[in-house]
Amino acid sequence: MVDITQLQHLAAFHKYGTLSQAAEALHISQPALSRSMQKLEEELQVSLFDRQKNKIRLNHNGQLAVDHARRILESVQDMAEQVQAADRRSRTISLGSCVPAPTWTAVPALSNLYPGMTISSEIQEMPRLLEGLRSGLYQIIVLPCDPGDNELYCQVSDRETLFLTLPPGHPFAKKAETGMYLEELDGETVLLFSTIGFWHSIHVKLMPHSRFLIQHDRATFNELVNTTMLPSFMTNKSIRYFGKKNNRVLVPLLNPETSIDFHYICKKSKYPKLKAFFEQLPGKE
Amino acid sequence: MVDITQLQHLAAFHKYGTLSQAAEALHISQPALSRSMQKLEEELQVSLFDRQKNKIRLNHNGQLAVDHARRILESVQDMAEQVQAADRRSRTISLGSCVPAPTWTAVPALSNLYPGMTISSEIQEMPRLLEGLRSGLYQIIVLPCDPGDNELYCQVSDRETLFLTLPPGHPFAKKAETGMYLEELDGETVLLFSTIGFWHSIHVKLMPHSRFLIQHDRATFNELVNTTMLPSFMTNKSIRYFGKKNNRVLVPLLNPETSIDFHYICKKSKYPKLKAFFEQLPGKE
DNA sequence: ATGCCTTACGTTATACGTAATTATT
DNA sequence: AATAATTACGTATAACGTAAGGCAT
Numbered sequence: 001m002v003d004i005t006q007l008q009h010l011a012a013f014h015k016y017g018t019l020s021q022a023a024e025a026l027h028i029s030q031p032a033l034s035r036s037m038q039k040l041e042e043e044l045q046v047s048l049f050d051r052q053k054n055k056i057r058l059n060h061n062g063q064l065a066v067d068h069a070r071r072i073l074e075s076v077q078d079m080a081e082q083v084q085a086a087d088r089r090s091r092t093i094s095l096g097s098c099v100p101a102p103t104w105t106a107v108p109a110l111s112n113l114y115p116g117m118t119i120s121s122e123i124q125e126m127p128r129l130l131e132g133l134r135s136g137l138y139q140i141i142v143l144p145c146d147p148g149d150n151e152l153y154c155q156v157s158d159r160e161t162l163f164l165t166l167p168p169g170h171p172f173a174k175k176a177e178t179g180m181y182l183e184e185l186d187g188e189t190v191l192l193f194s195t196i197g198f199w200h201s202i203h204v205k206l207m208p209h210s211r212f213l214i215q216h217d218r219a220t221f222n223e224l225v226n227t228t229m230l231p232s233f234m235t236n237k238s239i240r241y242f243g244k245k246n247n248r249v250l251v252p253l254l255n256p257e258t259s260i261d262f263h264y265i266c267k268k269s270k271y272p273k274l275k276a277f278f279e280q281l282p283g284k285e
Numbered sequence: 286m287v288d289i290t291q292l293q294h295l296a297a298f299h300k301y302g303t304l305s306q307a308a309e310a311l312h313i314s315q316p317a318l319s320r321s322m323q324k325l326e327e328e329l330q331v332s333l334f335d336r337q338k339n340k341i342r343l344n345h346n347g348q349l350a351v352d353h354a355r356r357i358l359e360s361v362q363d364m365a366e367q368v369q370a371a372d373r374r375s376r377t378i379s380l381g382s383c384v385p386a387p388t389w390t391a392v393p394a395l396s397n398l399y400p401g402m403t404i405s406s407e408i409q410e411m412p413r414l415l416e417g418l419r420s421g422l423y424q425i426i427v428l429p430c431d432p433g434d435n436e437l438y439c440q441v442s443d444r445e446t447l448f449l450t451l452p453p454g455h456p457f458a459k460k461a462e463t464g465m466y467l468e469e470l471d472g473e474t475v476l477l478f479s480t481i482g483f484w485h486s487i488h489v490k491l492m493p494h495s496r497f498l499i500q501h502d503r504a505t506f507n508e509l510v511n512t513t514m515l516p517s518f519m520t521n522k523s524i525r526y527f528g529k530k531n532n533r534v535l536v537p538l539l540n541p542e543t544s545i546d547f548h549y550i551c552k553k554s555k556y557p558k559l560k561a562f563f564e565q566l567p568g569k570e
Numbered sequence: 571a572t573g574c575c576t577t578a579c580g581t582t583a584t585a586c587g588t589a590a591t592t593a594t595t
Numbered sequence: 596a597a598t599a600a601t602t603a604c605g606t607a608t609a610a611c612g613t614a615a616g617g618c619a620t
Contacts, residue, residue, distance in 0.1 A: 001289050002361055008286070020599060029587050034601060036585085044365055046372040053593040054599040061372050068364035075360060076287055079353035080329055087331040087346050305574060314612050319576060338618045339574045
């Protein structure tokens, strides 16, 4: 049977034009390449080259063979890549969430429960999350609501609540006790951290006239929170995870949209394998 | 790099289910197959099997790998077949003709002029011949007319004329001197040899009510010509090639369709290589 | 007990590099 | 002289089969 290395040799010869140059590129000796091509011709029972005493050129058969060889080599490459990709998928649990907070606890939990598995997480918009769950891109997703799909398992866990954070001198700081509506802040320039997912859409919806200064670097964001008067946001979860800023007043928000329940969702077919994870989730308070 | 034989081994394992059976089918020992699969896994850096102490099964990666392996093996097979087919084409001159006579002289002529080449010939209908010439199926075709294509070289050579052959006692035998029209014979049962190509369509056209007893075997055909009173046909060419029947009268036919000029045609691009053949063709008388 | 897979071991075959040969520019 | 391809030859690697071992049905 034809050998893959022979096809590589053939492709290399086509690329470099002479046996010597091709052999050099292949890191084999010229005679080895010469023999390899002779064997290929023997194998195919066809001459692939026009040979003169010290010249060798692909003939029509050879040209055709090169085309095939290229395609075959490509599909062998594809095979390796795709099988490796499938393997990687099979040993990673991928979590998609509409907001960052669930990943802070779920990723370490999954790591502990499924040692040897790689855990990956990303923040995405809801339609993408559902699509990704169906396509196998995610094994678990976190949404603010139940998608109501009979094929999916859905478990409500924690609740996350948004707070406005202000420096004590800010005009709205006195609302810390009464709370306020997000609309009252509309038009003000506010500081946001990037990749906050669903929260971003809440801000855009309720504060359509505000300017959002979006920071992609956590350190820079913290620095700006510490040193400017700009309003910003935290949640009960981010406070627990990153700590409360001492120089900031927390103002509760009265809009119902500023609280969301985490709905952890997986395919029912995958639930048995993920049972341990779902069982350790904190219950709905 | 992955080896083709490993892919064959993998496909065989998938087909037979156990290493032992697959090994037997592959005519190798069981340990050899076991090692081959281990190497493939090593090569792909992926486990392809679920192994228990004395059981082995394809896992998900393995299933996927089998699919790829199948496709690759198929394309390797294709490569061999197509390259071999191209090679065969390159060393055969294929002649297509609308009637048999040109092949009787052209095939030996081509054999002499192009030693080492295989000469093949077949009788086909005109549209198929033109199509085949364009697609490379034929290098030379013979038609009764000029297709008038600027890409094609066309040279008129010999003329073939159809005769009715009758036993001397037949009512029409007296027309041997005056000749007759084919229509006069319409309705009679006549004897025909198969693969006479274009001539057959002439018969069908001019004798729509006749029954044609078509003989596929030349010896049987001759036997029937010798022993029955059935009208049959010969041409100036077949008489020269096979000899005239002593017990038959030749009646010339007066329809213009019963004479055709051989138009030898090839692609202009191929003419240089076929020049020697075209130059030895007899000229138009 | 039989079937099935893996590991170990010695052998063989095949693919390689070096060197020599021939031909071309 | 320099470049390029093939042939010849000795060697080393890697693939095989046999034999042995372990585990399930």
